Amino acid sequence: MKLLDALLMSFQAILGNKLRSVLTLVGIVAGVASIIAVMTAISVMQVTMEQEMSVLGAQVFQLQKWPAGGFSTPEERRAAMTWPPFTLEHANAIREQVETVDLVGAEIWDFGYAVEYAGESTNENISICGGTPEYPPNNTHYVGLGRNLSPMDIKSARKVAIIGFAIGQRLFPFVDPIGKTIRMDGYKYQVIGVFDEKKSAFGGNFDNYVLIPVTTYLKSYGMIDPRGFSRSVNITVRAKRPELIRDAQAETRQVVRRMRGVKPNEPDNFDVYSSESMIQEFNAMTQGVKAAAFVIGIIALVVAGIGIMNIMLVSVTERTKEIGIRKSLGAKPRNILSQFLLEAVILCNIGGVIGIAVGFGLGNVMTLFTEFENNVPLEWAAIGILFCSAVGIGFGMLPAIRASRLHPIDALRFE
Amino acid sequence: MAVIPEIKETTLSLNAIDKTYDMGVEQVHALRGVSLDICRNEYIAIMGASGSGKSTLMNIIGCLDSPSAGAYYLEGENVAAMSENQLSEIRNRQIGFVFQTFNLIARASIFHNVELPMIYGGIPRGERRRYAEEAITRVGLNDRIKHKPNELSGGQRQRVAIARALVFNPSIILADEPTGNLDSRTGGEIMGILDELHAAGQTIILVTHEEEIAQHASRVIRLKDGEVESDLRVDDTDACIAPSESLHLVGGATS
Structure with missing residues (x-):
């Protein structure tokens, strides 16, 4: 059959x-x-x-005080609370001492602000990022209109801002935002640029933040955060080439450990995270x-x-x-x-x-x-x-x- | 010069067949030492009261069951010692069953019912179609080929069963009370078809308890208590005259 x-x-x-x-x-x-x-x-x-998760780009990793993946035990949390913060000095040291990296930026985030212009206001869901000129390349989010932050903006802590695409659409439907002055949390900033549109499936807040110089941020908000901790910046580091990312991470860790006085047999007192580690x-x-x-x-x-x-x-x-x-x-x-x-x-x-x-x-x-x-x-x-x-x-x-x-x-x- | 009778081949030969059923405490002897020779193109009726062993004999002849003792040669092969798979092949190629209750597969078309033995026989599709259509035409149902059994009358269903039985050109057609579920007119028609098949050279074994039906046969074997009571030739035209040296078996013809 x-x-x-x-x-x-x-x-x-x-x-x-x-x-x-x-x-x-x-x-x-x-x-x-x-x-x-x-x-x-x-x-x-x-x-x-x-x-x-590849927003950071394949060549980029980030150093931060608070682990990106959270804590798995309360002990870890308590330990992390005693860790020293990252400061701009760390960024400068890495930039100067690590051969395999080319862009080292610093950024610090805060959430829940409203942006106002000419009587119009957004909802209180805008994030502020205090950053550096390295922000756009390291986060692969580029300035579409106007200009990027300049080293002078950082050095002089200028009150300038690059606004997210959605904020631009909301506040400046008919006029060119460049050169206009916006208000955020009582401070005035001059708009120098607008980010490209960047949709996101997770959260979708890439079009709803304002980038200002990290120095301006620290000057306005101080070196101590509302919970009493020293403000810690996140340091974004780009390796010169993608294949160098592991070397760059290793060298950077050594530099940072030395600066923070970590003994050879102690674990890192900071978190290193890359797109890859997040995906894992x-x-x-x-x-x-x-x-x-x-x-x-x-x-x-x-x-x-x-x-x-x-x-x-x-x-x-x-x-x-x-x-x-x-x-x-x-x-x-x-x-x-x-x-x-x-x-x-x-x-x-x-x-x-x-x-x-x-x-x-x-x-x-x-x-x-x-x-x-x-x-x-x-x-x-x-x-x-x-x-x-x-x-x-x-x-x-x-x-x-x-x-x-x-x-x-x-x-x-x-x- | 004396007329030399035509030598007919023995199709089927039973030699001292016993069938015993083990019913726990006691043993039931359904058949005791039954010996029979049946030749090609014989038309035989097996008769007997209920409990006489005729069903058991039919099951053994039809290779649905194996004897407890004795030899059964079918076309020269001893089927008594065959395995289930070999018996399946014998049933497939050599035996064509016609049952009292027709035993068609209800959800399959007439065509598929007739084609079924050839599917198990591994015949290619094209040939199956040809043979099945031939057989269905032979029983006069070529206009019903796509119908289901429940769309046919009892007589028509039995015709389908006959078409299915003869489609593989079997050695024997084994008809178990083929008219038992039919009225006398339709029963007569069915017997007519069987008579025609016999006239065309088919060996037929009828199992019946009706004298009227048995009269269609040329030889009537009566069973009683598991033994052959009588074996009578109604007419001699199909007589089985086998030369003794050709017999590879002991016992032999009862006539």
């Missing part, structure tokens, strides 16, 4: 009992869809994450979600598999007479076995294909109303099909063996 004939027979049996087949499928569809949906959603986030952290975080989804999906599939086994056992009993007829016509035990096994596998795979489609759909739902790019992880489709076949074979085997072992006479007499 040819495989094609066996397949056609199995399809015939499945179509012959549509309602039951559909009900059986529901379990499989749910199991596969849940795995695929979660995996797709994670993969959607991952792809976007990797793009966005995200991946580590999603591992747990993936594993959970996998376990849930497997449980769903096992339950569905037991359902399939039950249905197939009922089907074998119900079709005992048919099995007898087939045997009387010359069907060998293996023909009967393969017919019932194929039926289970086909049923599972129909469910699997629907489940994969539903899962891809669900996993991509959030891309409809966010900036995430949709994504179809085909490797998970392959894994899904593989699993469905395994469930079909695993749970279809017992009923199929039972069918194939029926004695032709007993089967024929069955009513």
Whole structure:
């Protein structure tokens, strides 16, 4: 008997009992869809994450007092509170002493301000960044209109500002913002530039901040923050070439450790973070979600598999007479076995294909109303099909063996 | 010069067949030492009351069951010792069953039902189509080829079963009460078809309890308590005259 004939027979049996087949499928569809949906959603986030985390650029890393990934234990937090802050001196030292770097910037962030111009005001959701001329290249966010900060702006702590694209659109719908004076938190700044538009899936605040000279910031807000800590700047460092980033990180760490008096056997009292380290952290975080989804999906599939086994056992009993007829016509035990096994596998795979489609759909739902790019992880489709076949074979085997072992006479007499 | 009778080949030869069912405490002897020779193109009726062993005999002749003891040669091969797979092949190629309850597959078309033995026999699609259409035409149902069994009358269903039985050109057509579920007129039609097949050279074994049906056969074997009670030739045209040296078996013809 040819495989094609066996397949056609199995399809015939499945179509012959549509309602039951559909009900059986529901379990499989749910199991596969849940795995695929979660995996797709994670993969959607991952792809976007990797793009966005690259804001720092592949050549850039950042030194900061507070770890970018947060703390895993309260002890770590307490330890970090005692760490000394980063200051502009650190930036200058790195710039002078590390051979493998070309751009060293400093930045300091604060959140929740409103920007006003000519009686109009934005919401209180604007961030201030005190930065340096290295800010645009190190963060790959460039000035589209007007000019960048200049070394003179830093040196003289000038009250100048480069505004985000959204702020420009909000406050200057009809006039050229360059040269205009805005107010922010009681201070006046002259607008010298406007950033390019930069959408983001995570937070989307790249168009809602104002860049002012870091010196201006420190002059206005002081060296102590409201919680009583010394203000610490983040230092962004660009390696001369992408392949030098590891050397640059190592050398920079040595310079900083020396400056901060860290003994050779002590750990760093600061955090070094790059796009790569952030992506790794995200991946580590999603591992747990993936594993959970996998376990849930497997449980769903096992339950569905037991359902399939039950249905197939009922089907074998119900079709005992048919099995007898087939045997009387010359069907060998293996023909009967393969017919019932194929039926289970086909049923599972129909469910699997629907489940994969539903899962891809669900996993991509959030891309409809966010900036995430949709994504179809085909490797998970392959894994899904593989699993469905395994469930079909695993749970279809017992009923199929039972069918194939029926004695032709007993089967024929069955009513 | 004496007329030399045509030498007919033995199609089927049972030699001292026993069939015992183990029913726990006691053993039931369904068949005791049944010996039979059946030649090509014989038309045989096996008769007997319920419990006489005729169903058991039919199952053994049809290779649905194996005897407990004795030898069964079908086309020269001892099928008594065959495995389940080999028996499947014998059923597939050599036996055409016609059952009282038709035993068609309900959700499959007439065509698929008739094609089924050839699927198990590994015949390519094109040939299957040709043979199936031939067989269906032979029983006069070529306009119903796409129909399902439940769209046909009982007589038509039995015709489909006959088409299915003869599609592989079997050594024997084994008809178990073929008219049992039909009214007498339709039953007559079915017997007409079987008569035609016999006239065309087909070996047919009928299992029946109706004398009227048995009269279509040329030889009537009666069973009682698992033994052959009588074996009578109604007409001698199909007589089995096998030269003794050609017999590879002991026992032999009962006539």
